[in-house]
Each structure stands twice: as C-alpha cells, then as structure tokens.
Amino acid sequence: MIRLYDYWRSSASYRVRIALAMKDVAYERHDVNLLAGEQGADANRARNAQGFVPTLEVDGQTIGQSLAIIDWLDSTYPDPPLLPRDPMARAHTLQRALAIAADIHPVNNLRILKRLSAMGIDQAGRDDWYRHWVADGFAALEAMAGEGRYLGGETLDLSDVCLVPQMYNARRLETPLDAYPRLVAIDSALNELPAFQAARPDRFAPA
Incomplete structure (x- = not known):
C-alpha cells in the first residue's frame, strides 16, 4: 500500500503527484x-x-522531501525515467531541478512567509519578497533551458516536474512572467500532458 500525505496547493506535493501520475502508480x-x-x-x-x-x-515505511520521494519512485518504477543515465545529462537535469527545489521554493514556502509576517x-x-526570489531563479532557469519542447530538450x-508547480505558484502570486518566454512555453506544453493535468491542485481543492 502506498499512501501520500500532502496538501493540495503545496508545490512540493504537486511535484510528487506529477511523478506518481507519470509512472501510473x-x-x-x-x-x-x-x-x-x-x-x-x-x-x-x-x-x-x-x-x-x-x-x-x-x-x-515513510519518505519525506519531494526529491527523495521522486528518486525512490524513479528507482522503483523506472519507466518513464526522470533522470538521464548519462552522467553529464543527469547533472544538468539536477542543476535545473535544484534551481527550483533548493533555491526558489524554500525561501518562499509558507513557514518562511509566516516568519516574515511575524517580523512585521x-x-x-x-x-515583493516572493516575486523577487522567483524572478531571480527564473532568470537563471530561462538561461539554462534548452531549445526543445521541454527544459532539457525533447525528453x-x-x-x-519541478517547473510546473513553481509556475503555478508564480501565477497565483501574480508574478510577471514576460521575461521568461521559454519557461512559459515549456509550462504550457507540459500542462497539456495527462499526467500533469491529473496532478493539478484544483483537482484536490477542498469542496
């Protein structure tokens, strides 16, 4: 039995739901x-x-942290793979993923925003804090994006998996996205895929 404990609008949870849907788990x-x-x-x-x-x-047994969960899923259900086998391609994939999961998301999650509120x-x-860090990370990610349909090319x-939840949150906080045409186009292509549609937050929002 596999159980997922999540929150419908959590971007880390959204990543895991996408991976579960992609692997049909x-x-x-x-x-x-x-x-x-x-x-x-x-x-x-x-x-x-x-x-x-x-x-x-x-x-x-339990696993926390979205990327650790996805790593377990990728090892246990290898099709389709989410990390390339080639070492350089794998490193580049992780670089892009961590630009979101380690640099944009942590400074903007709920506990940080609550702490800012407590500080007055x-x-x-x-x-403004939220949009600043999104813009900083998205500028770098736009430069990292390849020329294909997705962030790493055609695969x-x-x-x-990390990009779509972050784009969802950026729009929810009315972050300007005009400076990131590649990210906008990639996000649009990804949201056409059934696995990404199945994981969308609105499907799990409280009634």
Missing part, C-alpha cells in the same frame, strides 16, 4: 491542511520529523 491520498497547522501535529510529525508535506508511506512585514512586503525530466 496507484496510491491513497491523505490531506494535511497547512493553513490549519496540521503539518505540526503529532500525527504528521510521527510520519515526517520535519513536520512537512509531502510524505510517502510505503508498506509502513506586511502582505505587500511579503509579496521530459525531473526539472520539468
């Missing part, structure tokens, strides 16, 4: 409401010591 989904603080509850911390989402539970920074200031990979 059946799972049971359990919502952890971040806005209600359920991530910090004892039940969630028992699954995930950091008190985060997502968490994947596999036969009683108003909503306008928090929104979909882990960096594409």
